[in-house]
Amino acid sequence: xxxxxxFKAFLLKGDIIALATAVVIGAAFNKIVSSAVEDIIMPVxxxxxxxxxxxxxxxxxxxxNYESLEAAREVEAAVITYGNVIQAVIYFVIVAFFIFLVxxxxxxxxxxxxxxxxxxxxxxxxxxxxxEIRDELRKKNS
Numbered sequence: 001x002x003x004x005x006x007f008k009a010f011l012l013k014g015d016i017i018a019l020a021t022a023v024v025i026g027a028a029f030n031k032i033v034s035s036a037v038e039d040i041i042m043p044v045x046x047x048x049x050x051x052x053x054x055x056x057x058x059x060x061x062x063x064x065n066y067e068s069l070e071a072a073r074e075v076e077a078a079v080i081t082y083g084n085v086i087q088a089v090i091y092f093v094i095v096a097f098f099i100f101l102v103x104x105x106x107x108x109x110x111x112x113x114x115x116x117x118x119x120x121x122x123x124x125x126x127x128x129x130x131x132e133i134r135d136e137l138r139k140k141n142s
Contacts (some may be wrong), residue, residue: 033095041094042087054090057083 011015058069058079066072066099072079124132 028097029098033098034091034100035092037091042090045090054083054087057080057081057086 040097042054045054056069058072058081059080060066060072061080064077066075066077069079069081
Protein backbone atom coordinates (compact mmCIF):
# COMPACT_ATOMS: atom_id res chain seq x y z
CA UNK A 1 0.00 0.00 0.00
CA UNK A 2 2.91 2.46 -0.07
CA UNK A 3 1.93 3.30 -3.63
CA UNK A 4 -1.50 4.54 -2.52
CA UNK A 5 0.01 6.53 0.35
CA UNK A 6 2.48 8.16 -2.03
CA PHE A 7 -0.31 8.91 -4.49
CA LYS A 8 -2.47 10.44 -1.73
CA ALA A 9 0.44 12.58 -0.54
CA PHE A 10 1.03 13.66 -4.12
CA LEU A 11 -2.60 14.68 -4.58
CA LEU A 12 -2.74 16.63 -1.35
CA LYS A 13 0.36 18.71 -2.05
CA GLY A 14 -0.24 22.40 -2.51
CA ASP A 15 1.41 22.27 -5.91
CA ILE A 16 -1.28 19.94 -7.25
CA ILE A 17 -4.06 22.21 -6.03
CA ALA A 18 -2.36 25.18 -7.69
CA LEU A 19 -1.91 23.16 -10.87
CA ALA A 20 -5.57 22.10 -10.89
CA THR A 21 -6.63 25.71 -10.40
CA ALA A 22 -4.37 26.78 -13.25
CA VAL A 23 -5.88 24.13 -15.53
CA VAL A 24 -9.43 25.29 -14.79
CA ILE A 25 -8.51 28.93 -15.32
CA GLY A 26 -6.60 27.96 -18.47
CA ALA A 27 -9.67 26.23 -19.87
CA ALA A 28 -11.78 29.33 -19.26
CA PHE A 29 -9.03 31.52 -20.73
CA ASN A 30 -8.97 29.23 -23.79
CA LYS A 31 -12.67 29.90 -24.41
CA ILE A 32 -12.09 33.64 -24.24
CA VAL A 33 -9.14 33.48 -26.61
CA SER A 34 -10.98 31.11 -28.98
CA SER A 35 -13.89 33.49 -29.17
CA ALA A 36 -11.59 36.46 -29.75
CA VAL A 37 -9.78 34.62 -32.53
CA GLU A 38 -12.84 33.17 -34.28
CA ASP A 39 -15.26 36.06 -33.80
CA ILE A 40 -13.01 39.12 -34.01
CA ILE A 41 -9.51 38.51 -35.35
CA MET A 42 -10.05 35.93 -38.11
CA PRO A 43 -12.85 37.94 -39.77
CA VAL A 44 -10.56 40.99 -39.78
CA UNK A 45 -7.74 38.91 -41.27
CA UNK A 46 -10.23 37.54 -43.80
CA UNK A 47 -11.16 41.07 -44.89
CA UNK A 48 -7.47 42.05 -45.12
CA UNK A 49 -6.74 38.99 -47.31
CA UNK A 50 -9.73 39.55 -49.58
CA UNK A 51 -12.20 37.22 -47.89
CA UNK A 52 -9.98 34.12 -47.78
CA UNK A 53 -11.24 31.46 -45.37
CA UNK A 54 -8.06 29.74 -44.23
CA UNK A 55 -9.88 26.67 -42.92
CA UNK A 56 -11.13 25.93 -46.46
CA UNK A 57 -7.66 25.99 -48.07
CA UNK A 58 -6.48 22.55 -49.18
CA UNK A 59 -4.46 20.61 -51.73
CA UNK A 60 -5.94 17.49 -53.28
CA UNK A 61 -3.43 14.65 -53.51
CA UNK A 62 -5.26 12.84 -56.32
CA UNK A 63 -4.69 15.73 -58.76
CA UNK A 64 -8.36 16.70 -59.18
CA ASN A 65 -9.52 20.27 -58.67
CA TYR A 66 -12.46 20.14 -56.30
CA GLU A 67 -14.71 23.17 -55.76
CA SER A 68 -14.50 22.96 -52.02
CA LEU A 69 -13.08 20.93 -49.19
CA GLU A 70 -16.51 19.42 -48.57
CA ALA A 71 -16.69 18.21 -52.18
CA ALA A 72 -13.27 16.56 -51.83
CA ARG A 73 -14.30 14.89 -48.59
CA GLU A 74 -17.55 13.62 -50.12
CA VAL A 75 -15.59 11.53 -52.61
CA GLU A 76 -13.11 10.64 -49.84
CA ALA A 77 -10.18 12.23 -51.65
CA ALA A 78 -6.91 12.53 -49.80
CA VAL A 79 -6.31 16.20 -49.04
CA ILE A 80 -3.78 18.30 -47.19
CA THR A 81 -5.64 21.04 -45.36
CA TYR A 82 -2.80 23.53 -45.05
CA GLY A 83 -5.31 26.25 -44.21
CA ASN A 84 -5.93 24.61 -40.86
CA VAL A 85 -2.20 24.80 -40.11
CA ILE A 86 -2.15 28.50 -41.02
CA GLN A 87 -5.14 29.09 -38.78
CA ALA A 88 -3.51 27.12 -35.93
CA VAL A 89 -0.32 29.18 -36.25
CA ILE A 90 -2.31 32.42 -36.16
CA TYR A 91 -4.23 31.11 -33.15
CA PHE A 92 -0.95 30.21 -31.40
CA VAL A 93 0.53 33.66 -31.98
CA ILE A 94 -2.62 35.31 -30.66
CA VAL A 95 -2.72 33.05 -27.57
CA ALA A 96 0.96 33.79 -26.92
CA PHE A 97 0.23 37.52 -27.24
CA PHE A 98 -2.70 37.33 -24.79
CA ILE A 99 -0.59 35.37 -22.30
CA PHE A 100 2.21 37.92 -22.72
CA LEU A 101 -0.23 40.74 -21.93
CA VAL A 102 -1.57 38.97 -18.84
CA UNK A 103 1.90 38.14 -17.50
CA UNK A 104 3.14 41.65 -18.22
CA UNK A 105 0.20 43.14 -16.30
CA UNK A 106 0.82 40.69 -13.46
CA UNK A 107 4.50 41.62 -13.26
CA UNK A 108 3.62 45.32 -13.14
CA UNK A 109 1.17 44.81 -10.27
CA UNK A 110 3.70 42.65 -8.46
CA UNK A 111 6.36 45.35 -8.54
CA UNK A 112 3.87 48.03 -7.45
CA UNK A 113 2.73 46.00 -4.43
CA UNK A 114 6.22 45.44 -3.09
CA UNK A 115 6.93 47.45 0.01
CA UNK A 116 9.34 50.30 -0.42
CA UNK A 117 12.83 49.46 0.68
CA UNK A 118 13.70 50.77 4.11
CA UNK A 119 17.08 52.37 4.24
CA UNK A 120 19.04 51.60 7.35
CA UNK A 121 20.40 54.51 9.33
CA UNK A 122 23.87 55.43 8.30
CA UNK A 123 26.53 54.53 10.83
CA UNK A 124 30.01 55.89 11.31
CA UNK A 125 32.43 55.72 8.42
CA UNK A 126 35.50 53.48 8.41
CA UNK A 127 37.71 56.45 9.20
CA UNK A 128 35.59 57.36 12.21
CA UNK A 129 35.67 53.77 13.49
CA UNK A 130 39.43 53.56 13.04
CA UNK A 131 39.87 56.88 14.84
CA GLU A 132 37.75 55.58 17.76
CA ILE A 133 39.75 52.36 17.92
CA ARG A 134 43.02 54.31 17.88
CA ASP A 135 41.82 56.58 20.65
CA GLU A 136 40.70 53.61 22.76
CA LEU A 137 44.05 51.88 22.26
CA ARG A 138 45.87 55.07 23.33
CA LYS A 139 43.75 55.26 26.48
CA LYS A 140 44.58 51.64 27.38
CA ASN A 141 48.27 52.08 26.75
CA SER A 142 48.63 55.26 28.75
